[in-house]
Amino acid sequence: MKHTLSVLVQDESGVLSRISGLFARRGFNIDSLAVGPAEKQGISRITMSVRGDNRTIEQLIKQLHKLINIIDVKDVTNLPCIERELVLFKVFTSNDLRSHILEVANVFRAKVVDISSQSLTLEVTGDPGKIFAIHQLLSQYKILQIARTGKIALIRDSKVNTEFLKKAFSYYNTSI
Template sequence: MKHTISVLVQDEAGVLSRIAGLFARRGFNIESLAVGPAEQMGISRITMVVHGDDSIIEQLTKQLYKLINVLKVQDITETPCVERELMLLKVNANSATRSEILEITQMFRARVVDVAEDSLTLEIVGDPGKSVAIVQVLQKFGLREIARTGKIALTRESGVNTEYLKSVEVKV
């Protein structure tokens, strides 16, 4: 199972290397990794997506707390969260296909950030599922390049689980 782990660390040289080393020594691959300044000066938030069952993730959490500069570790997989990812996607687009690609771009609320004679570069921001979906739809045109950030996530203060809401049938 994929787990999303949020780690608050002191913003000092080598902390990311120590965390990545911890995962590497135990044979775990970090599928997604995003690091940036947190709400407090001198503190960074690391958001990671890793595969493992609950007991393995619990063990990794304990090991992370043993590292210098780690302030807080939270497995937010089952917690209601706002999750986002950024993707840049370069797709083949000639005069015959450009209008269809632009329609798809509008449906996904993506933005065109570069136009060339034979390609379009798109910016897609949203939950990770949105990135996967637009890649599948645009694949038939030919994808030239893809660059994705790691997933970032914050827990919802409201506690509203949007995944649950998506599965509930709305009665009017």
Template sequence: MKHTLSVLVEDEAGVLTRIAGLFARRGFNIESLAVGPAEQNGIARITMVVPGDDREIEQLTKQLYKLINVLKVQDITEVPCVERELMLMKVNATSSNRTEIIELAQIFRARVVDVGDDSLTLEVVGDPGKMVAIVQRLSRFGIREIARTGKVALVRESGVNTEYLKVQQARV
């Protein structure tokens, strides 16, 4: 199972290196990593997607807390969250299929950010499922390049689980 960890750390040189070293020593892979300033000066938030079972993630959390600059570790996998990712995708686009690609992009609320003679570059923002879906839809045109930021997430203060609501609406 993939777990999403939200880690608050002191924003100092070498913190990310120590965390990555811990993961490497334990044989864990980080599938997605996003780092940036948090709401407070001198604090950074690291959002990671890590494969592992509950016991492994619990051990990893304990090991993270042993690192000096780690302030808080939260497994937000099962917690209602707002999750987003940014992806830039360059797609082959000829004059005959350009309109179709733009129409598909509009369905996913993607924006065209660059137009070349034989390509379009799209900006897509959304949850990770949306990223997979648009790549599947546009792969038949030929995808030249993809750059993704990795997932960022914050716990929903409302406590509303939108994934649960989507399942319920699909049943109706």
């Protein structure tokens, strides 16, 4: 199972190296990684996606807590969260295909950030499901390049679970 970890660290050199070293020693691969300043100066938030069962992830979290400069570690996988990613897609286009690709971009509220006679570059921001869906649709065209950030996540203070809302609205819309 894929887990999302949110790690608060002191913003000092070597912290990320120690974390990645821990993962390497344990034989874990980090599927996605995003690092940036947090709400307090001198603190950074690392959001990472890793695969493993619950027991293994619990052990990994305990090991992370033991590292120098680690302030807090949370597995936010099953908590109500806001998750976002940013992806740039450079897609081959011709005059025949351009309008079809622009329709896909419009449906997903993607921004066209570059255009040439041979390609369109789209900027897509959203939850991982949205990113997956547009990637699937654009795959029917020739994707020339992809650049993707890691997932970022914050716990919802409202405690509203987005997945619950999606299911509720889906049920409501199909029952009408």
